[in-house]
Amino acid sequence: MRQHYLALLSLIASLPAVAITFQTRLEKVEWKVEGDQFECRLSQSITDFGVGEFVRRAGEQATFRLQAREQWMGSGSATLLAAAVPWQPGRGDINLGVVSVGSGEVPLNSSQQQGARLLSGLLDGRSPLVRHRTLQGGEGLEVRLLPVKFNKAYSDYLACTAKLLPVNFDQIKQAQIGFPGGGSALDDASRAKLEIILQYLKADPSVNHIELDGHSDNGGSRLTNRDLSRRRALAVLDYFKANGVPEQQIVMRFHGERYPVAQNNNETNRARNRRVTVHLSREAAPADTPTPAAVAPNPAAAS
Template identity: 65%
Template sequence: MRQCYLILFGLFTCLPAMALTFQTRLESVEWKVEGDQFECRLIQPITDFGSGAFVRRAGEQAVFRLNAYNSMLGEGSATLLAAAAPWQPGRGDISLGAVRIGRGQVLFNSSQSQAGGLFRGLLEGRSPVVRHYSREGQVSEVRLLPVKFRQAYADYEACTVKLLPRNFEQVRQSRIGFPGSGTELDAQARNSLQVVVDYLKADPTVNHVFLDGYSDNTGNRLTNRELSRRRALAVMDYFKENGLQESQITLRFHGEQYPLAANTSAVNRAKNRRVSVRLERLPVPEKSVPITSTTSSSEVR
């Protein structure tokens, strides 16, 4: 059963019976763009509810996030729609699939493909809609409006151009390979290390690098241990050349220990010739303040 209502911004439309709709009045709609090198956000505040936001982290595509001050939707499954506007007769809503409503301020994060569908819908004048059905048959909707979207989207796109190529989770652990039997960094290794260097320069909270060198089982153990040391040193030198202090680097070498694959073929042995790079945020020790004793003038002889 469907009934027709005057929605908050004054347009006549039809929704399922008993629908409770949250959205901002047409004349009050705004989009906000926020961000830095690590994350860009395109946000529409929703009156008396919270906000809907597209969030794109460095190294990833955007997701759509629904935030609530005090959600009245309730937990459970909801449908995500790119809904046709009432002034677009003959156009049906596009269902983008289900999302799972949870507790807390962030009710859900959509998939990247769902966010892409919402972007396309907004550029066509459609509204992102979250529709939730309670067990009692109550229908609740949260709706964003496409008003003023194109300019905000252009600003958001300008923000995403400045994002780093990778986020912390993506650069936190990496593997630098040595396809040959030597200790020199090839072009691929340098490119991989440069991504890590760029992140370290952008995020001063990441203040320590752990390097672990390895070899295959070709040769004797002493030779392999020395090769693993020299490979780790080659990576350390690259970081030092790019501004990292040696005190920020912990270097270890393990020879042929801890292989990634059995040393039974040339391909497997190449996998084992490597340096593992791990980034950490270590607490910075507080500088101690020297205790100064004072003597009153009455004690001076």
């Protein structure tokens, strides 16, 4: 009898701990799509936990993240799966690897690759599933989204992403306009890059300060190089002004050969040094200057 008892205890000890599962009831599952030119979000509320959502910023692919109303998750790492749903017996889960778990309102944020695979899994009827542990006591924890009603929401999400800007602020806030031919005239590639910057500036009027820094290689005298860097910066400034950017928002400097980004030891490196750096920023308006509501910063554009 004692042997049977010990064997039973051994069996119980070997069983996995029962996980705390957060999941919305099937009949209450809803997907929500929100967004603008800067960011699109596809989300599902999770009962008693918070929200699971896909977030795609302009210029990037979507990531998957969890928003938690309470601090359920302990710091460390969690496993992310495109899991088979309970009503599909015999179908295996797809392990998408680990993702870091931190503190705060958004404890988990996947990579773009993981986000794309989760979206693909949802289209295939799979569930985004996070396996981790609770902060209190370290019990197993699972957070699951269900693929119910997903296709219609995904169609609306795609319509949102089609209107995204080509870049986000982090990608555009410091750009280099090249002059590889050695002169001070803008070429097609430079104008194309400036057009992307202008498109962002028109969409986000909270970006109201531009700094232009002209540079050259060391191919001429210092005075010649300084003047060439000035004319390059002036070419970019004139392009911005011609396209409606107020001159008072622009600061122009020129440095000649003083600040190379590469050694001037071959033609490729010299071409890299012939450039204008464009730095964008948000400067607060003076306290006595009212900000029109029409140009108030969009929260989704904040970086």
